Amino acid sequence: MPTVTGHPERHAPTLEAVAEAAGVSRATVSRVVNGSPSVRGAVVEAVQKAIADLGYVPNRAARSLASSRTHSIALLVPEDVSRFFGDPYFASFTGGLDRRLADTEYVLNLVVARDDPGRKAVRYVRGGNVDGAIVVSHHRGHDFLRQLEGSVPIVYGGRPDVALSAEPVFVDVDNEAGGHLATRHLIESGRTRIATIAGPEDMPAALDRLAGFRRALREAGLPDDAVVHANFTASGGAEAMRTLLSRHSDLDAVFSASDLMASGALTALASRGVDVPGDVAIVGYDDSPAATWGEIGLTTVRQPSELMGATAVDVLLRLLAGDADVPHENIVQTELVIRDSA
Amino acid sequence: MPTVTGHPERHAPTLEAVAEAAGVSRATVSRVVNGSPSVRGAVVEAVQKAIADLGYVPNRAARSLASSRTHSIALLVPEDVSRFFGDPYFASFTGGLDRRLADTEYVLNLVVARDDPGRKAVRYVRGGNVDGAIVVSHHRGHDFLRQLEGSVPIVYGGRPDVALSAEPVFVDVDNEAGGHLATRHLIESGRTRIATIAGPEDMPAALDRLAGFRRALREAGLPDDAVVHANFTASGGAEAMRTLLSRHSDLDAVFSASDLMASGALTALASRGVDVPGDVAIVGYDDSPAATWGEIGLTTVRQPSELMGATAVDVLLRLLAGDADVPHENIVQTELVIRDSA
DNA sequence: TTGTATGCGTTATCAG
DNA sequence: CTGATAACGCATACAA
Numbered sequence: 259m260p261t262v263t264g265h266p267e268r269h270a271p272t273l274e275a276v277a278e279a280a281g282v283s284r285a286t287v288s289r290v291v292n293g294s295p296s297v298r299g300a301v302v303e304a305v306q307k308a309i310a311d312l313g314y315v316p317n318r319a320a321r322s323l324a325s326s327r328t329h330s331i332a333l334l335v336p337e338d339v340s341r342f343f344g345d346p347y348f349a350s351f352t353g354g355l356d357r358r359l360a361d362t363e364y365v366l367n368l369v370v371a372r373d374d375p376g377r378k379a380v381r382y383v384r385g386g387n388v389d390g391a392i393v394v395s396h397h398r399g400h401d402f403l404r405q406l407e408g409s410v411p412i413v414y415g416g417r418p419d420v421a422l423s424a425e426p427v428f429v430d431v432d433n434e435a436g437g438h439l440a441t442r443h444l445i446e447s448g449r450t451r452i453a454t455i456a457g458p459e460d461m462p463a464a465l466d467r468l469a470g471f472r473r474a475l476r477e478a479g480l481p482d483d484a485v486v487h488a489n490f491t492a493s494g495g496a497e498a499m500r501t502l503l504s505r506h507s508d509l510d511a512v513f514s515a516s517d518l519m520a521s522g523a524l525t526a527l528a529s530r531g532v533d534v535p536g537d538v539a540i541v542g543y544d545d546s547p548a549a550t551w552g553e554i555g556l557t558t559v560r561q562p563s564e565l566m567g568a569t570a571v572d573v574l575l576r577l578l579a580g581d582a583d584v585p586h587e588n589i590v591q592t593e594l595v596i597r598d599s600a
Numbered sequence: 601m602p603t604v605t606g607h608p609e610r611h612a613p614t615l616e617a618v619a620e621a622a623g624v625s626r627a628t629v630s631r632v633v634n635g636s637p638s639v640r641g642a643v644v645e646a647v648q649k650a651i652a653d654l655g656y657v658p659n660r661a662a663r664s665l666a667s668s669r670t671h672s673i674a675l676l677v678p679e680d681v682s683r684f685f686g687d688p689y690f691a692s693f694t695g696g697l698d699r700r701l702a703d704t705e706y707v708l709n710l711v712v713a714r715d716d717p718g719r720k721a722v723r724y725v726r727g728g729n730v731d732g733a734i735v736v737s738h739h740r741g742h743d744f745l746r747q748l749e750g751s752v753p754i755v756y757g758g759r760p761d762v763a764l765s766a767e768p769v770f771v772d773v774d775n776e777a778g779g780h781l782a783t784r785h786l787i788e789s790g791r792t793r794i795a796t797i798a799g800p801e802d803m804p805a806a807l808d809r810l811a812g813f814r815r816a817l818r819e820a821g822l823p824d825d826a827v828v829h830a831n832f833t834a835s836g837g838a839e840a841m842r843t844l845l846s847r848h849s850d851l852d853a854v855f856s857a858s859d860l861m862a863s864g865a866l867t868a869l870a871s872r873g874v875d876v877p878g879d880v881a882i883v884g885y886d887d888s889p890a891a892t893w894g895e896i897g898l899t900t901v902r903q904p905s906e907l908m909g910a911t912a913v914d915v916l917l918r919l920l921a922g923d924a925d926v927p928h929e930n931i932v933q934t935e936l937v938i939r940d941s942a
Numbered sequence: 943t944t945g946t947a948t949g950c951g952t953t954a955t956c957a958g
Numbered sequence: 959c960t961g962a963t964a965a966c967g968c969a970t971a972c973a974a
Contacts, residue, residue, distance in 0.1 A: 339697075
């Protein structure tokens with residue numbers, strides 16, 4: 259059995275060693291490492307050379323102990339990880355987080371509050387283990403998030419639907435504008451009888467998209483009464499589509515509030531022999547993988563999820579830097595991705 | 601900043617404070633916290649009470665500095681995070697990791713080695729920032745992984761296809777058995793002319809599944825010559841299906857090495873008016889969301905990805921505990937999920 | 943079984 | 959601009 263636990267590592271070089279090699283004191287090396295402006299140029303160079311020669315890497319624990327800053331931030335996920343990452347939107351959001359974080363010396367800690375009602379996670383965050391936190395995939399009723407207030411700076415992915423005592427800082431997408439964008443595209447391509455498969459009535463994002471849909475139609479002087487709600491699933495979308503067809507035989511376009519529902523709608527249309535986009539045009543929402551898995555590419559509204567992740571980091575970093583006037587609402591815009599269906 | 605319910609921020613209590621409250625020394629408190637067996641029962645209780653009263657939480661940095669163990673492990677992802685988490689398999693794997701880790705005091709650090717050829721990530725892992733690492737989604741050519749050897753215990757998700765100087769510890773799924781399982785199911789349901797849409801010829805997992813397919817057919821005395829390779833995409837699967845149909849008109853079943861390819865095959869069959877599973881039965885692989893998105897549920901081979909994540913943690917924990925004889929190969933078995941298509 | 947003393951590697955507060 | 963020197967909170971040999 260090969261040795262697995264052996265540490266052939268010498269003693270990792272410390273500030274002390276670098277100081278000696280550079281002929282200065284520990285304090286000076288520390289200053290150079292932390293980019294203090296008050297060090298003579300020549301000394302800086304000498305120290306940096308010593309650092310490079312010895313391959314010095316600051317000890318995180320020691321640094322953290324002395325400065326009481328951890329240089330790590332929590333990605334707090336209040337639900338099952340598989341579900342969270344299984345959602346392409348969050349996968350992409352996390353990608354944005356990471357990419358933006360790569361330029362910094364911050365590290366991402368994955369903190370999950372699944373079974374325990376947030377106790378362990380709250381203790382972790384409050385326990386001084388991280389400098390800040392980004393909370394994602396939070397839902398109404400996640401009241402334990404309140405216990406995070408007053409500990410470290412927090413940025414929410416999506417406007418939190420929780421009773422917080424202070425105004426939360428969040429990044430969100432402009433769903434109303436997204437719904438408007440999609441519907442406007444249908445209008446501009448000459449459609450006149452446009453329906454929507456809306457999302458659940460208790461989800462703010464869904465309602466906002468619906469509002470955007472309605473506004474676009476009103477602005478164009480078209481009727482906005484063809485609305486059916488579904489539950490963001492493919493089968494729900496299929497059923498909604500059938501309902502719409504039976505109610506509005508003159509239908510020539512549909513805005514679906516999610517790609518998954520749109521894919522269900524597409525199969526429903528196909529089985530009825532309705533040509534897409536010939537007879538009926540359809541625009542989805544999300545630009546999820548489902549948008550390109552079918553035979554005909556789905557024209558859809560992309561949420562800049564990666565940008566949102568990056569933005570969340572930006573905002574948090576500003577908060578950590580003590581920036582007093584960071585905006586609480588950070589709204590990013592959607593974008594239309596045109597494929598075959600509309 | 602509004603006052604938060606609970607502890608008024610003050611100075612977080614330290615060992616010192618607990619010691620004083622319990623009327624013992626810091627060392628004793630430390631022993632209790634770390635579960636040392638050599639502390640009198642009465643004292644243990646007293647200390648634990650003090651801990652509870654004061655809401656004491658050990659300072660990670662101090663602990664780490666003193667013990668040179670970090671209690672955190674790295675999840676090393678050598679590629680784009682979005683792609684990694686966008687894959688349901690990895691999302692689920694990570695879920696397994698997390699769930700198993702929840703019982704411990706270890707924390708997961710997300711370490712990504714995307715653009716930089718591993719330099720930063722390697723430095724991080726070697727820099728003593730983590731006690732161990734779990735490496736996932738590694739590909740051939742990721743030679744920088746070699747630089748991790750000898751630093752901390754490492755467990756790979758999937759057998760690494762990299763020239764390592766020591767025998768790597770990994771968890772993997774038995775792809776050959778999976779291919780065999782799928783094919784055997786088709787045989788047992790009475791199919792006699794069975795083809796396969798295999799994965800890329802340069803991927804070990806794909807080849808293993810193909811080998812399982814062939815073995816099952818040989819064992820049943822059936823021909824194993826109906827093989828077409830595709831690239832694990834839906835469109836690739838559709839094209840492969842068309843090729844198979846043209847070559848083997850007597851086809852009555854197909855094993856597709858991925859659900860995505862199977863979904864493409866399904867659309868290809870549908871457009872030719874072939875009934876599934878009436879005329880042709882089809883079994884996929886992965887049990888990904890794609891398996892249930894279509895009109896007919898896909899019978900498929902599920903990879904116990906979550907179990908694999910949990911196993912990876914188990915193995916790593918044993919390594920960290922200094923367990924001398926942990927097996928290097930940790931193989932988990934696949935499972936057949938029967939739906940409509942076969 | 944328990945307490946004492948020391949050190950872990952940095953940062954930060956002073957002087958100089 | 960630079961160098962001593964005291965924290966930082968905990969673990970752990972060593973003593974008792």
